[in-house]
Amino acid sequence: MDSPAVTPEQQPGPWQHLPVLYDQVLELLDPQPGGLYLDATVGLGGHAYGILERSAPNGRLLGIDADPHALALAQARLAPFGPRVTLVQGRHIELAQIAAAHDLGGFQGILMDLGVSSLQLDDARRGFSFRQAGPLDMRMDPQGALTAEEIVNEWPEQELSRIIYTYGEERYARRVARAIVAARPLHDTAELTAVVARAVRSSGGIHPATRTFQALRIAVNAELDSLEQALPQALELLAPGGVLAVIAFHSLEDRLVKQFMARESRDCICPPRLPQCVCGHTAQVERLTRKPIGPSDAEREENPRCRSARLRAARKLPAKRLEDGGQS
Ligand SMILES: C[S@@+](CC[C@H](N)C(=O)[O-])C[C@H]1O[C@@H](n2cnc3c(N)ncnc32)[C@H](O)[C@@H]1O
CATH class of the missing domain: 1.10.150.170 (Putative methyltransferase TM0872, insert domain)
Structure with a gap:
């Protein structure tokens, strides 16, 4: 199916501005026709829209979100892409399970745009915002126990x-x-x-x-545990040469992402005091961002909520280099 003629910002609905770091995410993922992509935080479908548009006419996307309200909106927004999109309610700790249940793997790109969406923040009934009175809830997944x-x-x-x-x-x-x-x-x-x-x-x-x-x-939402468990699953689900891009909104999350990508880009993760390697670890990725990418002044001005966003990305090594134990 050809990509629809309207761009995300032209569509009606609760998505007045582009998703955070939109151009930068798409540049790093570089979606291609025929590619398979995973948006693990599909939210309102803004980034997913861009991925599907750029991977037309036959790129596919699996979109996951813990929040069924977000998924319903993403479904409406991404409907023009028809069977190229599969949307699933689930949590990051289940990434591998969800992908397997849909017989999908070997993704060319995986995106995680962490945190809450503006839809969640602006809905007083969800209890995320201190700006409006609402219940003390804050669950992304309304079935969550806590x-x-x-x-x-x-x-x-x-x-x-x-x-x-x-x-x-x-x-x-x-x-x-x-x-x-x-x-x-x-x-x-x-x-x-x-x-x-x-x-x-x-x-x-x-x-x-x-x-x-x-x-x-x-x-x-056990966000840090969830991220810690999701990152290795995401890496496992990437095809060789595929790109993992993660947008974090606070320093603890960003630190986890940074340390994960740094560790997985090294051939040895033994403590430096050991005279020789005993870990047998081999590099799985090359980092595409040494320093995190943040929003431009213009984006901050247009969307003050994005001010703390930090984007990091890594590319899974091509098959040959993985076979050679990551050595170049
Ligand atoms: C910042 S929004 C994503 C916005 C999206 N990139 C877009 O363009 O509309 C983050 C989304 O991730 C979801 N989310 C956060 N933590 C999650 C988790 N552990 N598992 C699944 N979804 C999660 C939230 O429900 C929210 O919809």
């Missing part, structure tokens, strides 16, 4: 403080945790926002609740 409500109202103060410090990088984490515990039970995001705003002062021009909400969302 909610923000449980963390906020039931977790011990110390554990609360730990996640706010670690995942939110909030230096006043102890103060915030103490304030939350003292205010229990909290009923919605507006109450939580007010409690946090009383406990910490705004810094760096961001709302005082930003870091705490980020921490809760990461904990509710």
Whole structure:
């Protein structure tokens, strides 16, 4: 099927601006006709649209998302591409299983655009935003067992403080945790926002609740564990020569991606103090980005939510070099 004539930004719907780092992602993935692509965070289908458009007339895409609401929108948006698209609700920890269930593997490109979509952030009923009152939910997958409500109202103060410090990088984490515990039970995001705003002062021009909400969302969705488990699966699913591109939105996520790509680009991962290699590890990828790619000033201005985006990419080594143990 030929690619549709409309571009993503021309389509009606909740996607006023282009997805984050759109041109840069497409340049790195370089979709080709006949290629097979995996968008593991298909969201509203913005990047997926570009991949399908550039891989016309017969490139295919498997799109995965934990959120069925996002998938429904992606389905509508990507409908013009017909059978070239397969959309599946699932989580990153199941990447390999999902691909196998659809008899798909050997992808030429895999994209992970992590975090929440603007659809999720702007829907008060999901509880992701401190800007609007909503339930203490924050689940990307509405069937997920853990909610923000449980963390906020039931977790011990110390554990609360730990996640706010670690995942939110909030230096006043102890103060915030103490304030939350003292205010229990909290009923919605507006109450939580007010409690946090009383406990910490705004810094760096961001709302005082930003870091705490980020921490809760990461904990509710086990985002770091999920990423850690998904990256090796993604690498395994790539065809030799295929490209893995990951957009992270906070430093912990970015560090995981950076360390993963660095480790997999090395022939030996033994500690430097060992006189000779005992690990037998061989390089699987070459890094395409030594430093992460961030949004341009123009993109930041148009879409302030993208300000912390960091894109990294690596190419799986061609079959010959993998056979030779990664040695060039
Ligand atoms: C930033 S949005 C992606 C936007 C998308 N690239 C686009 O162009 O519209 C991130 C998406 O990833 C999904 N997501 C986040 N963590 C996930 C996980 N562990 N498993 C599956 N989907 C996840 C979210 O539900 C959200 O829809």
